[in-house]
Each structure stands twice: as C-alpha cells, then as structure tokens.
Amino acid sequence: MSRSPSPSARPSCRRRRPDAAAGAAIALAALLAACGPAEEARAPEPRPVRTVTVTTREAGDTVALTGRIAAQDVAALGFRIAGRVMERPVNVGDRVAAGQVLARLEPQNETNAVRAAQADRAAAQAALTQASNHFERQETLLAQGWTTRALFDQAKKERDTAQARLDSAEAQLKTADDLLGFTVLKADAPGVVTAVGAEPGEVVQAGQTVVRLARQGGRDAVFEVPAQVLRTAPPDAEIAVSLTDDPAVTATGRVREVAPEADPVTRTFEVKVGLADPPEAMRLGATVTGRLRLDAQAVIEIPASALTRADRAPAVWIVDPKTTTVALRTVEVVRFDPAKVAVAGGLDVGEIVVTAGVQALHPGQKVRLLGARP
Known part of the structure; x- marks a missing residue:
C-alpha cells in the first residue's frame, strides 16, 4: 500500500522554484550585458604647451664671423718641363726675394x-x-x-x-x-713660402706645384658668410677685424671679392676683405674675427627652445587657434644664439609658436595653451 508524501516534503519543493528563477534572471542579465555596446575609449587629454605670438622688431645687429688671414696674391710655382728634383733649398715659412732659386732639376x-x-x-x-x-x-x-x-x-x-x-x-x-x-725654378716676386709639393729626388711633371708662394703686397681676411648676411650688409661697409686670441690687435678693411657660387656643403659664400695696413701680428693663417653692423630691418625672433627639425631642416610647431591643434612648419634661420633665433622666412606675424614641449608633439595633436582654461 503506497504512502502519500508527508506534508513537510511539499513545502520544501515550493521553496526551490524561486531560487531557480533568480538564477535564470541573473544569467539573462549577464548575457544582455555581454551583448550590449562596448564602452567608448576616453579621448586623450590635450597636451599643455607654452607658446609665443610672432611679432617683428626693427634690428640692426652686429654680425661677428670667424675667418683667417690669407695673402691677396698666391702663386703655385712649378717647372715648365719634367725631370728629377736635384735640390729645393727653401722650406715652408721661408721669406724669399725676387729671383731667388727655389728648386733645381737635374740638367x-x-x-x-x-x-x-x-x-x-x-x-x-x-x-x-x-x-x-x-x-x-x-x-x-x-x-x-x-x-x-x-x-x-x-x-x-x-x-x-x-x-x-x-x-x-x-x-x-x-x-x-x-x-x-727651365731646370731652375726662381721666385718671380718677394714673398713667403706657404707650401711645398716635391722633395729632392722626386720626379715631377711639367706644371706640377713644387713651391706655393704668397707674394708680398697685401693681406686678406677670408670669411664664410651666409647668404642672408650678404643680402642685408650695407654696400662698401667698413669691417673691423681683430685677432681672435688677442682682440687688441685690430685692422680695418672693405670687401674685395665675393665668391660667385656658394659652397656645396656649407651653402655659404667665401668673402675676401682687403685689409688696410694690417699689423705684423696678423700673420698668414692667423684666426681673426670680423664684425659688421647690418642695416636696420624688421626681423622675427623666437625663443631658441621652439626650434626643432623636419627633414633635416629647421622647423617649429604652429598652433591653429580655431582647432587648438599643432602642425610642423620649416623655417629659414638667419642666426641664432642660446636664447633666441632670428627667422627670415616661414612665419607670419600673429601666428602662435610652441616654445616648450616641442619634443613630445605630433602633427594634428590637440594642445592646451598654459594659462588658458582646459
């Protein structure tokens, strides 16, 4: 004879049903949460930078360039015929007179x-x-x-x-x-031997340099000058020249010759300044400093910390005031010192240039100007 379940067993079954429903609800909620849209990534904060606004000022700065003393007239002397050098009685630095024997060939x-x-x-x-x-x-x-x-x-x-x-x-x-x-090489003018190209016993060819002679008469101060300085230099300006290691030794001169073509490496022009009555201390090859006062002109100056490079050229970061984003722009630098840079081209008055934080920027990056609200 079967026994009916006790009353105490029925209530326990009814208590388990609500627990199962709660678990299903939690699983459904988790599934719905997994299928929902992912939370959007937070946008990067604008990078704080320091800036300056481009302005111009009238300037007539003094330009100082380093150069050297050279003879105005230098001759490379050699034999007119080929042969074996028998003797060369002169050496570098010797002073020679006109007609003095410099070298001989076996005759x-x-x-x-x-x-x-x-x-x-x-x-x-x-x-x-x-x-x-x-x-x-x-x-x-x-x-x-x-x-x-x-x-x-x-x-x-x-x-x-x-x-x-x-x-x-x-x-x-x-x-x-x-x-x-022609087997005897003689000096055609008084001067100083600055270089030799053959030693006794060597066989030389016709026209080969045996002795380089700096003829007496005049001395030049030779400088490598940027193109911008040439453009802004006043015509027929007087240039003050002094020894770099002894500024008390001075002379004055004017430009005698400007190279028609720039040096392919430095992109500067060789300028020869003819010196008027140079002191004896300004020997050939001595290092000198030349100073020239430029004409007053409107120039743009920015802090040196704003300067960076782009494609091996000087560049600065420009801030767009409408979008507060930055862009890299190349500029033409006239001169610079540890504190400031003079710019000849690439910037306009009123533009905003980044002066601090330039190394951590990239094109199109959003920035916040220090002092402005975030």
Whole structure:
C-alpha cells in the first residue's frame, strides 16, 4: 500500500522554484550585458604647451664671423718641363726675394741638348762662310764674263740655303738654352713660402706645384658668410677685424671679392676683405674675427627652445587657434644664439609658436595653451 508524501516534503519543493528563477534572471542579465555596446575609449587629454605670438622688431645687429688671414696674391710655382728634383733649398715659412732659386732639376739632358745645338750652329756657320765665299767669286767672275748666269744663280742659292740653316741652328740653340734655364725654378716676386709639393729626388711633371708662394703686397681676411648676411650688409661697409686670441690687435678693411657660387656643403659664400695696413701680428693663417653692423630691418625672433627639425631642416610647431591643434612648419634661420633665433622666412606675424614641449608633439595633436582654461 503506497504512502502519500508527508506534508513537510511539499513545502520544501515550493521553496526551490524561486531560487531557480533568480538564477535564470541573473544569467539573462549577464548575457544582455555581454551583448550590449562596448564602452567608448576616453579621448586623450590635450597636451599643455607654452607658446609665443610672432611679432617683428626693427634690428640692426652686429654680425661677428670667424675667418683667417690669407695673402691677396698666391702663386703655385712649378717647372715648365719634367725631370728629377736635384735640390729645393727653401722650406715652408721661408721669406724669399725676387729671383731667388727655389728648386733645381737635374740638367744633364738639357745641357747635352745645348751642346748639340751649339755644334749644329757652328757647322751651319761654317757652311754659310763657304757658300758666301763661293757666291762672291761667282759674282766677280760674272761681272768679268768668265762664268755663266746659271753657275752664279746656283752659288746664290747655296748661300741662301746655308743662311737659312744657320738661322734654324740658332733658333734650336735658343730653345735648348731655354730648356736648360727651365731646370731652375726662381721666385718671380718677394714673398713667403706657404707650401711645398716635391722633395729632392722626386720626379715631377711639367706644371706640377713644387713651391706655393704668397707674394708680398697685401693681406686678406677670408670669411664664410651666409647668404642672408650678404643680402642685408650695407654696400662698401667698413669691417673691423681683430685677432681672435688677442682682440687688441685690430685692422680695418672693405670687401674685395665675393665668391660667385656658394659652397656645396656649407651653402655659404667665401668673402675676401682687403685689409688696410694690417699689423705684423696678423700673420698668414692667423684666426681673426670680423664684425659688421647690418642695416636696420624688421626681423622675427623666437625663443631658441621652439626650434626643432623636419627633414633635416629647421622647423617649429604652429598652433591653429580655431582647432587648438599643432602642425610642423620649416623655417629659414638667419642666426641664432642660446636664447633666441632670428627667422627670415616661414612665419607670419600673429601666428602662435610652441616654445616648450616641442619634443613630445605630433602633427594634428590637440594642445592646451598654459594659462588658458582646459
């Protein structure tokens, strides 16, 4: 006979149903949460930067450039013929006089050529003497009627031929004498030896530099000048030059020569300043400083900390005031020092330039100007 469940068992089954419903609700809520849209990533905060507004000012600054002392007239001297150097009695730094021997070549071949030319001239002279005597006899006989016109003409022809051979022999002797003289290299003017290109015993070619001579007469101060300085320099300006290691030694001068083409590496122009009565202490090769007052002009100056690089060129970060984003722009720098930079092109008045934090920026980045509300 089956027994009916006790009353106490039924209530326990009814208590488990609400617990199962609660678990299903929690699982459904978790599923719905997983299927919902992901939370959007937070936008980066604008980067705080310091800036300046571009302005111009009238400036007539003094430009100081470093250069060197050089001779106004430098000659590279060499032999006109090839040969073996026998001696070179001068060295770098020696002062030489006009006509002083600088070097010699071994002259054996040239001496032999002179002797051969002298022998040829003597033979030609003897032949001319014989032909002249024969012509004179034929001339006398013709006048007396004892010879023919044909023999007279033949004698005249032989005399003229002998004279031509003598002229040729004398020219060859002159050439041989010149070649012998070319074995001796002499100074064509007083000056100082600045370099040598061959030592005794070396075989040199015709035209090869053996001695470089800085002729006396004048000295230049040579500088490498940027193009912007050339454009702003006043015409025929007087330039003050002083020794870099002793500023008390000074001289003045004016531009004598400007290179027509810029140096392909530095993009600067070589400028030679002719010095008026330079002191003896300004020796060749000495380092000097030249100072020039530029004409007053409107220039743009920004802090040096604003300068960065883009594609190997100077650049700055510009802030767009409407979107407060930054963009990189290349500029043309005239001059700079540890505190400020003078800009010739690339910036306009009123533009905002970042001066602090430039290393951590990227194009299009949003920034916050320090002092403004975030």
